[in-house]
Amino acid sequence: MIKTSAIFSAHAIHVLLRNTIILLLVLFISLFMWLFAGIKVDTLKVGDFNVGGLYIKLDKKLTLMTDYVIIPESKEELSFEDVDRVFDTIKTFFTFFEYIELKHVTFDNNHLNIIFTDDILYVTSNEFEIAGNIHRVGETFEADISMLHLVKEKIDIKGKLIYDLSTEILNTKGTFDAYDIKGRFTANKIADTVDFKIDSDTFSDLHPIIDTFDLNEAVNSWILDKVEAEEYKLLSLSAKANVNNGQFKMDIDALRGEILFSDVKIHFKEGLEPVLASSFLLSYENDRLYFDLKAPTYKGKKLEGSKVSIVDLTENNITLHLDILTDTPFDAVIRNLLEAYDLKIPVDQKSGTVKAHFLADIAVMEDYSDFVVDVNFTQGEVWLDKVRLSVVKGGLHYEKGFIDINHMVLKDSAYHGELNGKIDLNNTKADLVFDAKSIKLKSDEGTFFTLKNKKLPFVLTYKRDIYVGIPDFAMRIHSTEKETKITLKDLSKIKPYLPDPGPLEKGGNVTITTKDFMTYTFKGVLQRPSCFLYEKNKACKVKVPFEGKITPKDTDFYAFGKRFYYNKARSRVKLTKLNIDLEKFLKSQKEDNKKGKKSKKSKVKQGTKLLILGKHSNLRYGDHTLVMDSYDIDVKTNGDIKAIGSSSGDIIKFSKKKDVFSIQALRIKDKVLHPLIDFNGLQEGRYSLKSSGNLEKTMKGEIIVEGGVMKDFKAYNNTLAFINTLPALASLQDPGYSTKGFSILEAVSEYRMIKRDVIIFDSIYIKGSSATIVGKGVVDLKKKTIRMDLAIQTARELGKVVGSVPLLGYILMGKDKSMTIGLKIRGTLDNPIVTTSAGKEILRLPLDLIKRTFESPGQLINQPQ
Structure with a gap:
């Protein structure tokens, strides 16, 4: 727009000066004789020229003043072909005058005031004010414009203009002060093509510049409303235009621009805190706006290398393109940022960092968005919803509602392997495969589960509650906000991975429940091929219904409707109306202790003194059976035992020290003797x-x-x-x-x-x-x-x-x-x-x-x- 005003001003001045010179020549010839004395004429009409308050006087040079001048419109086209002749005529004409002042010059609906003095021409109107001089050097015209003020636009321009008659090339350069912005410009015209370039000093209000461009309202909002800066600096604005038949047409494809924003806040999304940056460079090129951010952060998270652009500005599908990079933990801050764009990725990283790459295409004028997220994990603790993972490395890729887990290496004291699979976010379902190098689960007593080199497929759903199904283990995990329940439908499925299958040899089932992963309750049934518990009919209890509770400090285990009770803290077993084969029990304990001692990393001493209390319970050892009302058995850590029992008042003592077994019974009744010696x-x-x-x-x-x-x-x-x-x-x-x-x-x-x-x-x-x-x-x-x-x-x-x-x-x-x-x-x-x-x-x-x-x-x- 500035260039248009300048072109118009040059045209108007050229025609005005030419017609004015004609007028002056006529007046000069007519009135030459009165010049020395000074001539004053109230009105003068020569042809279509009207002059009022004319005053002219000749001293060393002429002085000319008028109150008003009306100049008729010219039908001639503006042409630079005879500009040298016209310029020479004008220049020669001005050499005769010391001072010229023409007030209220009316020409082509424009009202001008013209002053010429000290070889400087001043022209003012309702639209502009201009002052400068021009001289010729060979085939070149050089003009110094000391002032060009566009009244309506409040723009001030100073500079130089050079026009080469032989090549018809026009070059200008200078300074400007517009909209409280000071800067510099250069412009060139070759044939019908004009190109220009502008830069500025720092300024504080971007609105006037952006308002001069016919941008989409949404784009305007992004630049002016969603981006806040303390100050701006126009580094460059360049463009080309075509001047043909008086029409000025901008070449949008050639438009380039760079503005530096300092101390920036960018409001990407309503409801989110702004992204902060020390500065960013806003560039325009090829119908695109580029936001090149320097040291950006979001809630203290570094976003170094992140970029933003708005593409297809002149089309109807204007699109905001986000390219966000971060090297930070994938925690609640990053998760909330993604959720603002309806991307619910169920990942929370407690330690370590990730290199995350967030790509988004968001339609500015339509309801459309497309996102791609790549996350590469370094070593750290990651929670996949409520599942804790110790990650060594690996990546997530999100696109079109799906998350691909790629080569995520997991390693912990309990497991080592690689996780792969796909998560369907729309259906809140994940199909995953864990390629286990090893899984080793331990307790204070030692290792109780070992698996090597096996692929474990499993399915996870998490719409409201979390469900995990592991077919190879007949396992199902159900997690709610209040508790987590683990169900093993067939315990024989995990038997191959147990160092001591023990009670799981024939399978069974169990359900484990926890609210805090500190305290657990469990209930189920064991199927055993052999046992050390039996009923009065001597039937072995191979089917063992059980239940219990585990806390950080204790374990309570119940079986057979609580007739069997074991307390770990007290190392005590209570039997009520349930019989025990002590020899088989001790053999089982001995085998457990041997396996426990093989665990070099066990945190407790293997083997624990055990107290067995029986009530209305028979006690068997080999071929000996004691029918008891009650008994107490101390089982030492080395397997030795010392016991005492009573039956209808009869006392029986027995012990085992190393391999020596002893029994003493004094004056017992026959019902006690018969099972003891297996003879009635x-x-x-x-x-x-x-x-x-x-x-x-x-x-x-x-x-x-x-x-x-x-x-x-x-x-x-x-x-x-x-x-x-x-x-x-x-x-x-x-x-x-x-x-x-x-x-x-x-x-x-x-x-x-x-x-x-x-x-x-x-x-x-x-x-x-x-x-x-x-x-x-x-x-x-x-x-x-x-x-x-x-x-x-x-x-x-x-x-x-x-x-x-x-x-x-x-x-x-x-x-x-x-x-x-x-x-x-x-x-x-x-x-x-x-x-x-x-x-x-x-x-x-x-x-x-x-x-x-x-x-x-x-x-x-x-x-x-």
Whole structure:
């Protein structure tokens, strides 16, 4: 617009000066004679020229003044072909005048005032004021414009103009002061083409410059409203135009511009804090505005290298293009920035940094946007929604509603591998694959899960709650704002990755719940191939329903409707109406401790003293079973045990030290004895038992019997049947040796058990009301055979009838008229065969056994225990 005013001014001045000179020549010729005296004419009309208040005088040079001048319009076109002739004429004309002042010159609807003095021409009008001089050097005109003031635009220009007659090239340069902006300009005209360039000093208001361009309202808003700066500086503004037939047409393609903004705030999005920058360069080129930011930051986050541009300014699809770079943690600040553009990327980085690249195309005039985000992680802690990841490196790529996770290497003390996959943000679903190099999960007791070189696909959804499904483990994770629930539907799926599958050998299921990942509750069912817990019917509990709670300081574990309870802090197990096989339990503990010791990084001492409390619970150890009302068992860290129990007031003590097992029972009832020795042929009465040794080698023991009967087992029944065939022993049936059982007054037996397979009875002494029995023998439990030699002595009272019995080879007569019969029991336990033995074979029994027939067993019973 400035150039247009200047071109118009040059044209008007040229025509005005030419017509004025014609007028002056006419006046000069007509009035020359009166010049020396000075001539004053109120009105003068020459042709179409009207002059009022004319005054002219000749001193050394002429002085000319008028009150008004009316100059007719010219129909001639402006031409530079005879400019040299016209200039020479004008220049020669002005040499005759010392001073010229023409007021109110009316020409072509313009009102001018013209003053010429000291070789300087002043022209003023309602639209402009101009002052300067011009001179010719050869074929070149040079003009010094000391003032050009455009009244309406409030623009002041100073400069020089050079016009080459031979080439018709016009060059100008100078300074300007417009809109409180001071600067410099250069302009050149070659043929019909004009090009110019402008720069400025710093200024504080950009509106006047931007308002001179016909920009889209949204673009204007971006430059003027969304960008705040303390000061501006026009570094350059260059353009080209075509002047043809008086028309000035700008070449938009050639327009270039650069403005420096200092101390900048850029409001990219409503609701977000502004991006701050020490400065940025606003450039215009090829229908685009470029924002080149220097040291930009957003909420303290560095955005170095970020750029902004607005493209297609002259089209209807004006687009804002954002190219944001950052090297900072991907935290809530960056996440909120993306969410302002409806980009909800569920990532939060707690440590480390990312190199993020955010690309956006946002339509200025339409409701359209397109985004691309690239994030490259360095080593640090990253949360994918509520899932913690220890990232070594890797990247995320967002485009068109999808996030691609590319080669994200994860490494922690618990896992190492590479994560890949795709997240569908519109459907809040992720299909991911973790290529695990290793997964190792540990507790204070050691490593409990190990996996190597396996790809694990899993699915994650997070619309409201978070769901994670891992098919290979039959695992499902459900996380809400209040709690997280982990369900393992088939525990056998994870069995291959457990160093000790233990209770998971046959699978099961479990559900684990936590609200803070510090305290956990769990509930499920275990399927076990073997166990150490059983019911009264001795059925092993391979299906174990369980539940419990884990806190940072303790663990509570319940099973079988809380009949089994384990407390870790107290290292205590409570059993109620539930039986335990202590040998299997200790074996399990021993194996766990061995595996625990292999863990070099375990933070606690392997093995912990354990207290087992039983109530209405039977206790089994090998072939021994104790039927208890209650018991206490101390299990030492080295596997030794010390226990005491009671049953109906009867006390039983047992212990294990290294490989030596000992048991003591004093005057217990038969219901306690039967499961203890796995033999129910002794009934009623009271029984004292003492046994010790190595169960895997040799156990030595002794049983003392007080009262009761012996009956209802194969060896007894077959012996009874055999005795019934012997007339000499018919008297034993009543009341001592009969179907009602053999009544025992007192008895004692010493035995050895070899490897749990063979029982060697070193001595047997049983005193009954009708007979006394001594003997020895072997029972092979593995082969289920018996080999027993017995001597049965009738009571002395029976000697009265012995005289009528013929003496046989298997009968020995005592001095006291007693009668001793030898029996041999051979065969299987299911069907032992009883026969008599020769008298001499009876004598082969150890002397101490024979002696026992004449000694009171009370002496044995009363021996110190």
